[in-house]
Amino acid sequence: MKKASSNTIYDIAAEAGVSITTVSRVLRGEEKVSPHTKEKVEAVIARRNYRPSSIARGMAGQATHSLGIVLPKLLNPYYAMIFTGAYDQARKMGYSMNLFPWKSLDGQNTNPALMLAERRLDGIIINVEYLPMAQNEKLLADLRELRQYMPIVLIGAVPSLFSYPTIFYDMAGIAKEAVSYLVSLGHERIAMIGGMEDDHDEFRRDMGYLAGLKEARLPCVSTYLSYCAGTAEAGEKALSEMLDSLQRPYWPTAVIALNDMVAMGCQAEARRRGLRLPEDLSVIGCDNLFCSPYLTPSLTTFDLEQQQLGARAVDLLLSGDALREKADWKLVERDSCCRCAESR
Amino acid sequence: MKKASSNTIYDIAAEAGVSITTVSRVLRGEEKVSPHTKEKVEAVIARRNYRPSSIARGMAGQATHSLGIVLPKLLNPYYAMIFTGAYDQARKMGYSMNLFPWKSLDGQNTNPALMLAERRLDGIIINVEYLPMAQNEKLLADLRELRQYMPIVLIGAVPSLFSYPTIFYDMAGIAKEAVSYLVSLGHERIAMIGGMEDDHDEFRRDMGYLAGLKEARLPCVSTYLSYCAGTAEAGEKALSEMLDSLQRPYWPTAVIALNDMVAMGCQAEARRRGLRLPEDLSVIGCDNLFCSPYLTPSLTTFDLEQQQLGARAVDLLLSGDALREKADWKLVERDSCCRCAESR
């Protein structure tokens, strides 16, 4: 009935007076088509504004030419940057990129891996940073199953998952560099707010923090090590509790924050308490969000080049290599860290 | 050959000793299946961890149960919020949501509408805010074509596109409220940085700005009206040029920014010039980004409830209604606006 709106490969073939095989061939830019028929077919395609159904293509062929990426959420620009890098690279390589907010994988009785398996993708990138270790068992099983369906690349350092191709940030290395940097500015009471308590690996932030202190032959004060979620509110609360628990002379002169959001929160809390920034408290973040240069004082942080990470993850996925590689980062010095007043 | 990894509806049917029709029925939770066979089939499905291919489903059935949303980019949290709202609502309604960054629609010789048509979606949401009017002709043609393939809902006020179901913010109304608010604080030299020069409709920010001034019986000073892109850098530059062009006594005492990013830039530029914030310059933004409470001073802005907007767009798309509706907003008072010093 709806013949008018029918626009399939059959319609093109009929109108061009060739077989659908031939249409398919010019569609895919195959060699063996005479210039003449090719021209003819292309004319019909253009006039009818025909586009092959990607869904039928996926059904018929073996490849769907679409990839997926699983991210906790997009509201944190950190993840939006990873997505953007991955998306752009996928397109450049001729793939589409499907986004799966992690939340959806967390639903009640849905098996996350299977949810993904439903969609036949040519590969999937999964961000496992900040994944509660409690979920580890389930995650392992899910991944193993998903792996049957499609290649997987992981983002984030989870040692138990190192049998998968992985690209990750060495958070320990970053934390250690943060300590060294602050030590070079004369700080000795350096706090760290961030990390995950149930996380257990050599790439943990707190491992690097401890290593940094050790290298500087500074005492390790456990009161200065606090864990919190990656939000500004959590940062405010964590710093507040730390300061409350300490006599003023023992307050840290510098704090290393989990990320820029937490750093933002620390700045706010410090200001609320009448501390001068950065004179009374140096703050260093991580992620280099778009707003970080506009905080007061502008935030010293680590640029993780997240877009590049996303792009690299796509390359890794497409290459099929079973590599495990560290991503780059670099310190961005701004105004939120200064020489420690006590050391002047 | 790869029989081992085959896991289709046929495998399930064979193993359960029923027809694929029956398997399909229990898969879709259809009524007419005896409890016994249903149980039997479900057991096999569970044991084999079978999941129907969504791509085959899309091919066979008429609906793909997946929607799409076209957004300029995700790096601006404003859009990430819209996406998140739309995504969550889509899932709640049993649909998947595909994201198409606008950039990809902007490619060289790809017809955007057709690119979307390739993927058979059950509907698409397109954000047309800030679309250069220069592209209007092409856009109209593209949309007309796309419309043949799937229902469309637009986000953003573009009068020439009002024949489509649309949900939009009345930027003029917001700008007018901003003016009134600043007037109520005693400001008279109120600048506006934002809007689009080639935009032409009643919902333009500058229309509301002008209307607000008129209502307050304040002179309209064209030097106070500046256009710029929606980035912090653009905001800095725009304010800088405005101040450069004016003798100091004529500097505005308040500025209405296009969005929070621009507001951030204005704050930075004002601070650079030694202005005290907010005493010497009140700044009001728009969007209520996650970082806005953490700027110094914390930013007074408009909360656009973008997540709700995204969810509403999905509802509109699914309902099939041809409505045109305004989205809500509300003023969020913080510290970046204060009573005008001159009026004290």
Add this chain to the structure above:
DNA sequence: CTGAAAGCGCTTACAG
């Protein structure tokens, strides 16, 4: 309540 068969719109051997 259950099943055989057609069909969704393509791609891919296989012939010619």
Add this chain to the structure above:
DNA sequence: CTGAAAGCGCTTACAG
């Protein structure tokens, strides 16, 4: 260089 035919994995009338 070109085409007839099978098949991808489902859903959906249509029979029974």
